[in-house]
Amino acid sequence: MVLSGNDKTNVKGVFSKIGGHAEEYGAEALERMFATYPQTKTYFPHFDVAPGSAQVKAHGKKVAAALVEAANHIDDIATALSKLSDLHAQKLRVDPVNFKLLGQCFLVVVAIHNPSVLTPEVHASLDKFLCAVGNVLTAKYR
């Protein structure tokens, strides 16, 4: 799976429209992931995962920042997220299936807040981008 020139343009466009809301979107995506896929909470026994939780908000900010970073370095996501990739492989070891679940929830959040931005073509590009990010984060797992 390769991000075309159009995909990269579309993804950068989405994040530019999201702008400063990225942090909220990150938090909402996590909240929805915990609500929709309760098994994902098993990675956060040390968190208060109730809706509105300050820890979830803070973590959502981190997740969003990583996505923004990846979008800003979309020609080389692997280098941009290399440290995060190491972290997930060595320490966090989140099962790869879960990146798809968070990706789905992020798409839902974008769809809710920016339906006109998420045209079918942009939807395709963003889905590919989120897959690419997931692939990078799990690339060093074995």
Added chain:
Amino acid sequence: MVHWSAEEKQLIASLWGKVNVEECGAEALARLLIVYPWTQRFFSSFGNLSSPTAIIGNPKVRAHGKKVLTSFGEAVKNLDNIKATYSKLSELHCEKLHVDPENFRLLGDILIIVLASHFARDFTPACQFAWQKLVGVVAHALARKYH
């Protein structure tokens, strides 16, 4: 048998009551074919699928999308008996249509995105949970008779 709480049933029914089946069905199928282009393999008889614009405007895609989502309505009406509701359709998808059940999961995920874009804040996390559960149950029921 799947257990549905009263709240889940209410969330599903009340959202479904507001769904324009023709529009949402057409949009969901078009997005499936655009976002996961390999799914076009099942629709070689549909004519022009050469671009997102072609797919969205394709009358066969629209008609088939409506058909698929109308059938989904049967699940909503028969939440306590989804397995039986889709028994024959499951056999059909296996024996005649030869569709990998993974495609049902893909379409389910796309439907969730379409609902989210139409219902915005009304598509609460609780609503997303109930609907994600429903699309999963439907996908499972459609795969159940595979052999």
